[in-house]
Amino acid sequence: MGYVAVKGGSDAIAASLAAVERKRLERGLTLDLARIQAGLRPLLDQVMSEASLVDEQAAALAVKQAQGSPEEAVFFLRAHRSTLPRLHTTATLDTASMLLERRISATFKDVPGGQILGASVDYLHRLLRFELMNETDADAAHAAASILPTEAAPSPADLTAPRVSDVLRREGLLPDVPPDPTEPADVTTMSLSIPAPRSARLQVLTRGQTGTVTSLGYASLRGYGPMLHPTVGELRVGWLPVEVADPMADSDDEDERYHVGHVQATEVETFVPVHETSADGQDRLRFDIGYGFCFGQNETKAIAMSLLDRTLETPGAAAVHDEEFVLLHVDSVESSGFISHLKLPHYVTFQSELQAVRDTQREREGDAS
Amino acid sequence: MKHPFAFLDEGSKREIRRAAFKAVCIPGYQVPFASREMPIARGWGTGGLQLTLALIGPQDTLKVIDQGTDESVNAVNIRRLVHATTGVQTTHHTADATLIQSRHRVPDRPLSAKQILVLQVPIPEPLRRVEPREHVTRKRHAEADYTAAYLALFERVLKYGSASAGADHPVMVAGRHVMAPSPIPRLDNEKLHRAEHLTLLGAGREKKIYAVPPHTEVHSLAFDDVPFEVESFGDQACSTCGTTGVFLDEFDDGDGGTLYRCNDTSECLARLNAQGAPL
Numbered sequence: 001m002g003y004v005a006v007k008g009g010s011d012a013i014a015a016s017l018a019a020v021e022r023k024r025l026e027r028g029l030t031l032d033l034a035r036i037q038a039g040l041r042p043l044l045d046q047v048m049s050e051a052s053l054v055d056e057q058a059a060a061l062a063v064k065q066a067q068g069s070p071e072e073a074v075f076f077l078r079a080h081r082s083t084l085p086r087l088h089t090t091a092t093l094d095t096a097s098m099l100l101e102r103r104i105s106a107t108f109k110d111v112p113g114g115q116i117l118g119a120s121v122d123y124l125h126r127l128l129r130f131e132l133m134n135e136t137d138a139d140a141a142h143a144a145a146s147i148l149p150t151e152a153a154p155s156p157a158d159l160t161a162p163r164v165s166d167v168l169r170r171e172g173l174l175p176d177v178p179p180d181p182t183e184p185a186d187v188t189t190m191s192l193s194i195p196a197p198r199s200a201r202l203q204v205l206t207r208g209q210t211g212t213v214t215s216l217g218y219a220s221l222r223g224y225g226p227m228l229h230p231t232v233g234e235l236r237v238g239w240l241p242v243e244v245a246d247p248m249a250d251s252d253d254e255d256e257r258y259h260v261g262h263v264q265a266t267e268v269e270t271f272v273p274v275h276e277t278s279a280d281g282q283d284r285l286r287f288d289i290g291y292g293f294c295f296g297q298n299e300t301k302a303i304a305m306s307l308l309d310r311t312l313e314t315p316g317a318a319a320v321h322d323e324e325f326v327l328l329h330v331d332s333v334e335s336s337g338f339i340s341h342l343k344l345p346h347y348v349t350f351q352s353e354l355q356a357v358r359d360t361q362r363e364r365e366g367d368a369s
Numbered sequence: 370m371k372h373p374f375a376f377l378d379e380g381s382k383r384e385i386r387r388a389a390f391k392a393v394c395i396p397g398y399q400v401p402f403a404s405r406e407m408p409i410a411r412g413w414g415t416g417g418l419q420l421t422l423a424l425i426g427p428q429d430t431l432k433v434i435d436q437g438t439d440e441s442v443n444a445v446n447i448r449r450l451v452h453a454t455t456g457v458q459t460t461h462h463t464a465d466a467t468l469i470q471s472r473h474r475v476p477d478r479p480l481s482a483k484q485i486l487v488l489q490v491p492i493p494e495p496l497r498r499v500e501p502r503e504h505v506t507r508k509r510h511a512e513a514d515y516t517a518a519y520l521a522l523f524e525r526v527l528k529y530g531s532a533s534a535g536a537d538h539p540v541m542v543a544g545r546h547v548m549a550p551s552p553i554p555r556l557d558n559e560k561l562h563r564a565e566h567l568t569l570l571g572a573g574r575e576k577k578i579y580a581v582p583p584h585t586e587v588h589s590l591a592f593d594d595v596p597f598e599v600e601s602f603g604d605q606a607c608s609t610c611g612t613t614g615v616f617l618d619e620f621d622d623g624d625g626g627t628l629y630r631c632n633d634t635s636e637c638l639a640r641l642n643a644q645g646a647p648l
Contacts, residue, residue, distance in 0.1 A: 009440035013449070078406035085378040189384075191401035191576040194504045324503060334574050337411025341491070344413065344443055347436045347618060348473040348632060349552045353535040354619075355600045360529040 045296025051077035098238040113161025164234040208330035217304025268292035385423035392580035397542025404576040415573030417489035432466035437632035475557040480566035490572035495539040495549040
């Protein structure tokens with residue numbers, strides 16, 4: 001019998017993982033998926049949006065395993081997505097047919113279709129409600145019974161409304177844009193090349209880390225960007241019917257499509273004033289539209305995304321106009337992964353650098369003497 | 370619900386293999402691919418892992434090393450994942466492996482034509498240090514314009530008197546593409562030159578796959594009058610097996626002195642056993 005390898009690494013990892021599991025369970029309490037789905041909706045929405053996978057149950061499991069860390073939960077869901085074959089592509093979603101839960105416009109008080117405040121925390125006082133510290137399921141059921149809409153009230157889910165931008169277009173206030181039938185890019189099946197088509201940019205932004213997209217959007221407003229105050233033409237939150245063409249049919253007949261369910265989404269159109277100099281040297285102002293779309297209710301992110309959509313469409317010196325800067329750095333899995341890899345051993349590279357440093361120092365000392 | 374064999378769905382594996390084929394056809398050229406999200410973090414070897422999972426079959430024997438060691442925590446972790454999702458045999462012995470995934474080292478023992486080496490790559494673009502924009506570096510490669518790469522080396526010579534800058538020293542592959550060999554020590558660059566084995570390099574976060582096929586010319590960038598130099602450990606030998614001329618790790622001997630040991634631990638062990646180990 002000869003020498004055998006030390007199993008140090010294997011043992012250390014096993015012990016470390018056991019410690020993680022013990023920390024998760026040591027208080028003898030576990031998180032029920034139903035409770036996560038019931039009580040952590042904004043977190044699930046954020047995670048599904050960044051993961052680009054709408055599966056509430058899988059997202060709840062990811063949140064449970066991640067112990068509430070959005071970064072980790074997105075990581076779990078993205079990895080899960082890599083195991084799933086792509087079976088179908090849905091028919092193009094028409095967001096004008098969105099069943100609205102909420103729809104506001106900052107442009108006109110009297111917007112066609114009406115302002116629907118829906119469920120929003122915009123006007124919530126952020127005061128800790130200490131009475132909730134001991135809230136029981138019975139309390140929750142009792143309180144909910146007094147809040148839920150009665151049968152007489154209209155269900156908001158039946159509502160649709162024309163897009164504000166379509167109304168303005170009909171009045172000639174926004175330029176008419178013909179639909180672009182080009183097949184959109186898919187950055188998950190093809191590697192992103194720069195300059196990227198707008199569809200790829202929008203896809204990267206909608207998958208972007210909420211905080212990063214928000215911060216970059218904020219920077220563009222505050223001073224590192226065009227600094228033109230945009231107006232939220234429309235923000236809508238609601239449910240979109242998802243349909244898939246009959247895979248056996250020769251042509252995509254709308255009546256032959258299969259309805260596979262609804263997804264909740266947030267859609268934003270911001271109107272951005274743009275200076276324009278016409279051929280005769282006249283300065284003019286017109287509106288351009290910035291577009292934001294996220295799965296779930298993610299309003300800040302969707303608005304920030306619409307700002308970045310605009311800045312990426314226009315040239316400028318600030319970083320928010322730079323496609324590579326924005327698109328290659330907003331992904332949660334990529335940024336957190338590369339930052340955290342700095343914790344990995346770098347013995348070999350460091351040894352090699354150490355050698356180079358010592359050599360040059362020796363050489364310099366040699367030069368001096 | 371069960372995870373598929375080798376984790377990835379078959380469509381993804383096929384795409385990764387196609388990218389690898391293209392990479393073999395154009396040695397040193399970075400083939401873009403739609404990198405999948407993996408159950409380990411980006412930057413922790415997901416490019417190498419995707420290649421490994423796309424290539425591996427039930428008959429393969431896998432070896433995973435990180436920083437020269439099979440027992441480095443990240444090597445253990447990757448080996449655990451591949452084993453858990455495939456059930457293939459794993460080994461520490463370089464000679465027994467059909468597939469070797471490695472971070473930052475080419476094994477000391479020369480590999481055979483029946484072995485594939487998969488290297489994990491953090492930054493696949495050798496021109497990135499001199500040009501941050503991807504669309505510009507792609508153009509430079511297309512036009513074989515490597516002025517900036519040589520200029521960076523020249524500046525190094527001026528500043529520090531040597532063209533050798535640590536690990537990941539750029540190489541010219543098949544006389545056409547300048548390539549980042551991944552952060553392997555300069556000593557390992559030479560092991561890629563006219564090798565018997567295929568080397569595949571995968572960068573998961575940067576979404577690139579590239580290759581050095583067997584018997585390909587690989588030359589480290591240098592100048593005629595300032596030649597390329599590998600790391601030198603002087604006359605230091607491994608304090609365990611006594612070998613010289615290999616990449617060594619430095620250890621504190623506890624008395625203010627320095628001890629050296631082979632960085633490639635499984636090879637060190639093999640040499641030790643070949644010498645006739647006690648017991």
